[in-house]
Amino acid sequence: MQQEAHNLKGDSPTSSSSLGKNLAPAWLEVDLDKIANNIRKLKAAAGPGVKVLAMVKAQAYGCGAAMVSQVALENGAEMLGVANIAEALALRKSGLRCPILVFGRPDESELGAIIEEDLLQTVFDLMLARQLDRAAGTAGKSVRVHLKVDTGMGRLGLLPREMDDFLDGFASCPNLVLDGVYTHFPVADCDSRFTREQLEMLRSLLDKLRGRGYEVPHVHVANSAALLNRCGETFGIVRPGISIYGLYGSPLVSREINLEEVVSFKARVVHVKKVPPGTSVSYGREFIALRDTTIATIAAGYADGVPFRLAKKGDVLIHGRRFPIVGRVTMDMTMADVGESNDIAVGDVAVFFGESGRAHISVSEVAEKSGTIEHEVICGIGPRVPRVYLKDGNVACIQRYTFG
Ligand SMILES: Cc1ncc(COP(=O)(O)O)c(C=O)c1O
Structure with a gap:
């Protein structure tokens, strides 16, 4: 993406007089002050000591990842979330050195980049964990991983019943550091009972991890709907996406916090x-x-x-x-x-x-x-x-x- 400085004070693209080489024929206006305000409100809603991981995948939901990330980080976000390695590398290229968690599965050819660029990588099966461990070993480095567990989303994630086998294999991945565990909610907007059951499942998995000697520094569950509807414990990190952009994502999400x-x-x-x-x-x-x-x-x-x-x-x-x-x-x-x-x-x-x-x-x-x-x-x-x-x-x- 190319960036142009545009110091035309007062030359709002909303005025028809500015039709011309810069802006015609269609454009998306993104208000950075409103993003800043939204992030601050979300951080306050998350509560003291809870980190905000700003979801900036898919070019920050179409708004432009580099610019949105910068504003989010300046206003209280501490981590960024992306879908794939290419998105993470684009953010590193734009100069951002903060923790970036990759949510998707990397291709084998991308494992080196995870290590070189110090990315946090999601793992959810032993095949991926072992590939990453080997690549890290070859580079003589360690990689911080976040384990994704599937407590009800039915998409990416280790099923609770697979946990024991996974941990047996993970014990022989000396170059991987278990930095985080997370799960995702499909119905945080509309089904608090199902969401609470997911949280219960996660808590028992965390107990199991503790029982096997893992003290996991970061646990996270809350998308925008869970954060705004206050669906229970948020642990140490929240992961809002759509709310950063001033949207609630569903008519069933609480409007108590006034986003722009x-x-x-x-x-x-x-x-x-x-x-x-x-x-x-x-x-x-x-x-x-x-x-x-x-x-x-x-x-x-x-x-x-x-x-x-x-x-x-x-x-x-x-x-x-x-x-x-x-x-x-x-x-x-x-x-x-x-x-x-x-x-x-x-x-x-x-x-x-x-x-x-x-x-x-x-x-x-x-x-x-x-x-x-x-x-x-x-x-x-x-x-x-x-x-x-x-x-x-x-x-x-x-x-x-x-x-x-
Ligand atoms: C794993 C994960 N966490 C958090 C989010 C953010 O969700 P939302 O945009 O609804 O806040 C997403 C978005 O799709 C996601 O996939």
């Missing part, structure tokens, strides 16, 4: 036309104008992260007013029926989520109307959309994944 949405997705109007009744719009001709109206074509489509399923249900904001999205969302463009408005012109800003004047479309509204979750909406913002970072209300810098 950090992202706004905007694009330029690139064509405006008055059409007569009977005019069809977009592939499939699923929208036919019933009256004289005006169609605004907006320069962002599903390749940019406008959900295809938002058609017929979703709205955009232009000049602080809501207009329905009409016809299918296409790869690069989306159409809105702006009715009789005659103040909408090429270069105006359309907002898919975020604020426009006094109007607001939330990520949760977009998720609900497109039949998905907030996580997918923000992770889905495409690589060709520049990320515009705001600080003190001004553009602090712009990052681009690609130049076009």
Whole structure:
């Protein structure tokens, strides 16, 4: 990802006057002050002495991992979580030396990088533990690992009944240090009984580990839902993801802590036309104008992260007013029926989520109307959309994944 310094004080990309080489046609605004506030609130919610491991996988849920990580670390996070080695290496390359936990399984070819870059690596079976142990032995170093146990997620993780065999094998991995143990909750938003049972299971596994002489320094369980719904013990580390970005991830998560949405997705109007009744719009001709109206074509489509399923249900904001999205969302463009408005012109800003004047479309509204979750909406913002970072209300810098 390329980064541009952007010291144009007051040159907000939200103003149509700044249409030009820097920002057109679509961009994601990420408010760094709001990220800072959210992190501080999450840290306070976690309680004294509890560390925050900021989940910045998938380019910090689409917001840009390097920038989000930096702000998170400056505001109380102490560790970072990523899905794979490539993500961890990108963070190291950006100069971050903090503990980074890799949650996914590495390829054998990546084991050297874990050791060289002093990454914390998740393990959940003996095959991986032995591979890593051998690689560390060859390098003459040790590797800190976090053991993931599957207490009910049914995804990655050692099953409780596999623990004894695992520990028998782990005892012959002299180059691995058991630095952490963790599990993951699938229903922390909506099923506290199941979540409590998971915690019970984890506690008995920790007893077993103690019985075998392991004092594990780090134990962690809490995603955003568990932290915000206060689903019981958080141990020494919490692992919020979606809440960093000001989203709750589920309508069933407590709103007691007031988070601020950090992202706004905007694009330029690139064509405006008055059409007569009977005019069809977009592939499939699923929208036919019933009256004289005006169609605004907006320069962002599903390749940019406008959900295809938002058609017929979703709205955009232009000049602080809501207009329905009409016809299918296409790869690069989306159409809105702006009715009789005659103040909408090429270069105006359309907002898919975020604020426009006094109007607001939330990520949760977009998720609900497109039949998905907030996580997918923000992770889905495409690589060709520049990320515009705001600080003190001004553009602090712009990052681009690609130049076009
Ligand atoms: C293992 C693990 N922990 C924590 C999180 C963060 O979850 P959330 O974004 O819901 O806070 C995730 C996200 O997918 C995860 O996979």
